[in-house]
Each structure stands twice: as structure tokens, then as C-alpha cells.
Amino acid sequence: MGDGLKFQFYLKNFGCTQNQGEGANIRQILLSSNGQEVDSKYSADVIIINSCAVKTPTEDKVIQYIYECSMTDADIIVTGCLPKINPDRIKKACPDAILTPPNIGKSILKYVPLQLTNGETYKMARLPDIPVFLEDRPLTSIVPIAQGCLGSCTYCTVKYARGWLQSYPMKDVFEYSKKAVEKGARELYVTAQDTATYGKDNGVNLVELLSKMLEIDGDFQIRIGMMNPKYAVEIMDPLLDLMEKDERIYRFLHLPVQSGSDRILDLMKRDYDIESFNNLIKKIRSRFPKMTLSTDVIVGFPGETNYDFELTVNCLEKNCFDIVNVSKYGDRPFAASVNFANKIPPDIKKQRSKFIAEKVHAIQNVRNKEWIGWKGNAIILKETHKGNMFARNVFYRPIILLGGNIGERVCVNVISNSRSSLKGKIERSSPK
Numbered sequence: 001m002g003d004g005l006k007f008q009f010y011l012k013n014f015g016c017t018q019n020q021g022e023g024a025n026i027r028q029i030l031l032s033s034n035g036q037e038v039d040s041k042y043s044a045d046v047i048i049i050n051s052c053a054v055k056t057p058t059e060d061k062v063i064q065y066i067y068e069c070s071m072t073d074a075d076i077i078v079t080g081c082l083p084k085i086n087p088d089r090i091k092k093a094c095p096d097a098i099l100t101p102p103n104i105g106k107s108i109l110k111y112v113p114l115q116l117t118n119g120e121t122y123k124m125a126r127l128p129d130i131p132v133f134l135e136d137r138p139l140t141s142i143v144p145i146a147q148g149c150l151g152s153c154t155y156c157t158v159k160y161a162r163g164w165l166q167s168y169p170m171k172d173v174f175e176y177s178k179k180a181v182e183k184g185a186r187e188l189y190v191t192a193q194d195t196a197t198y199g200k201d202n203g204v205n206l207v208e209l210l211s212k213m214l215e216i217d218g219d220f221q222i223r224i225g226m227m228n229p230k231y232a233v234e235i236m237d238p239l240l241d242l243m244e245k246d247e248r249i250y251r252f253l254h255l256p257v258q259s260g261s262d263r264i265l266d267l268m269k270r271d272y273d274i275e276s277f278n279n280l281i282k283k284i285r286s287r288f289p290k291m292t293l294s295t296d297v298i299v300g301f302p303g304e305t306n307y308d309f310e311l312t313v314n315c316l317e318k319n320c321f322d323i324v325n326v327s328k329y330g331d332r333p334f335a336a337s338v339n340f341a342n343k344i345p346p347d348i349k350k351q352r353s354k355f356i357a358e359k360v361h362a363i364q365n366v367r368n369k370e371w372i373g374w375k376g377n378a379i380i381l382k383e384t385h386k387g388n389m390f391a392r393n394v395f396y397r398p399i400i401l402l403g404g405n406i407g408e409r410v411c412v413n414v415i416s417n418s419r420s421s422l423k424g425k426i427e428r429s430s431p432k
Helices: 017-031 056-069 087-093 105-111 158-162 170-182 206-213 229-245 262-268 274-287 306-319 346-369
Strands: 007-013 035-037 046-051 075-080 132-134 137-144 187-191 221-224 252-254 292-299 323-328 375-383 389-393 398-401 409-417 422-429
Touching (some): 075 105, 229 274, 292 306, 306 346, 323 346
Parallel strands (some): 007 035
Antiparallel strands (some): 375 389
């Protein structure tokens, strides 16, 4: 990129997998544009903060970090969702901060001081030019397939930042995924605000996209990102058929229920009822009893009674989810629920969150015990901080191993478990 001066940058990412991928894309662009990444914000010419605003506690962390960065001599660029959702709060923390939209791609160069980048600017990129890999998992590539969603959930502020659904062309996603595999990816994380809606704006669907991706030669696994149950129902049968045909799709689904109460779901504008959700989970479990199922719940939504909360607990116990992300409701800018009456006191939200966490921990321990004695193959993806190896099997189960090499596919025997993972013994290498 021209002969611009070299500059030092510091990048901080917050938020979801898709946001992490967009941050990694920014890193690659800056590194190829005279940028040198430094490990301290105090050494940087420019600090890029890739923000998240999905929940109030997350926003608070981002704002605190922005304020800390304002004490440095660097130029501050804030991208991600927060600049559109709460720009005034950012400006209060750092009046000189430069605010940009999310998914900025090469347009980041427009905001880096022009004397550093030789004045070169670009239009916003839809897909990164170079496949994005997770920083702590060199074998895992993030594959964004869309921006925005079709929902109007009353508690959500991300819709304001990301907008309505815009699916990336299937051929572009295919080529991007192929490049990632050629560069050594063993996992492809298919991400969007709602992967189940992929293609509703361009005449295709998620199953067609996945089928196309499976034409890529190589030993890799595909993880499907979050799906709104309303739209997941429409594609579930062919999706499960595809999983049965090709084990390169992880037996993993993320289906946020948010509440077990139809009354609360209606207030949230989730557009499904708990009976249809339970039937969806029943269908999945009947086809894949060991499927790893993840869900999200919000406790303390305005007007949530003790009975509503009990219905949520019943839903979690009935469906025995392997992963449950629990959030305490908080008002978010531009969300309709800000104006709802009957807000739940913080102490009650805290009690409900703790109660669910204890229930979920018990379920997870039981579910993981069922894996003891299982034998099958898994891919070693990284080294843990304790020096062990971290692998996953086709059901997306994390397995801790005492040996093996990163990137190797091995046959393992599960010998014990904790609440959050399995412990395995390597039997032998297991070529795909």
C-alpha cells in the first residue's frame, strides 16, 4: 500500500464470534498497510476498540476501557455496535474518539490518520479479503454469512446497529471458506446474527450453503452459529438430513429460547411459543440424542413473575441443554422494552440467575457423565494454559488430552468428565 509511514496500533476486541472475526479482519488489513501491532496501548499511535453493546455490563466494560485509552497519547477509533447505539456515552468517556459503523473492513484505513496510511481509503468490505482466524485458535476460521436479522425483539439493541438481513452471496462464502481450508483451517465457524435466515433475501437457504461448503476438499468441521427458533423450524429437517450424510458438520446447534413463558415470549416479540420450541428440540433429540444443544435465557424481563420464571426453569430441565447462557435483563438504548412497566428489582434478577446456573450445572454434569466410555475421533485444536491438548469430537464436545499434536485427528477414549469438559485418552491417530 504506497509508501506511507509505518505506524503502531493496538486492537481490543469485545463481543460475539462475528465481532471477533471482524476485529481479526481489521488486524490483517492494518498489518498489510504499514501497521505494526504492539502489545501495550501506551505504545500505540492509534488504538482501535471493536466494541459490543449487547448487554449493559458489557457496555460498561467497553466504556471503562475507552476512558482508560483516553489517558494515552494515541488516536482512539471505536468501531463495532456501540457507536451507533450509544455514541453520546462514548464521547463523554473520550471526546476525541473517532466513531465508525460495525463491519468496517478496509474502511478502517479512512479513519487511521491519513499521514500514516498515505491517504489511501477503501469502500467498506462485505467479506474479508483474507480468511479470518481466531487469535487463540490458529486452526479455527470465522466465516461470516450475513449481517443483520429479520426479528424485532423488544429487548435487543443490536438490530439498530446491524440493520435488516443482508446475506452474502453463496459463491463468495464458498470461495472464502475454500481459502480458509487451504490456509489450514480445521474448523469453520459459520456466523451471523441469525444463521437460520440466511438467503431469505437472495433466494437460497442455509442448507444449500452448507451443502456447497461441503464440496470443499479437506478434513475440517463446520460449526453452525446461532439460529432463531422461529426460522430454524423451517430448515431443520433438511439440516438434520445433511448432518447425517456428512460428519464434517458438528452435531451442535445454538437455539436461544430466552423464556419458557409464552406470555414473556409474546412481550419479547419472539414469534414462537414454548410448545413449538419444545417440539423442535424433541425432533432434534430423536435424530441425534447426543447432539450438543446450546440456548440463551433472559431472567428478569419486565413483568416476569415467579410463575414465568418457573416455566423457564421447567423448559431447561425438560430439554437438558448442554450449554445455557444466562443474562439478567437490562434496558438497552433503542430497545422497545425500555418503556415497559413492572421492571424487576436487581436482587430478584440476581437470585433467579444464580438459581438457573445451579440447575444448569447439575444438568451439565449428568450429560457429561454419559460420555464416559465413548470412543471416536476428535481434532486437536490448541494447547491449554496447563499444557494439555484441547480437542473436539463430532458432537462439539470439548475433550482434554494429555498428548497429541495440534491439528492431528486422533481416536480417543473418554475416561472421565468435569462439568464443562471431558477427559480422554488417545488410542491412536485416526486419519479422516
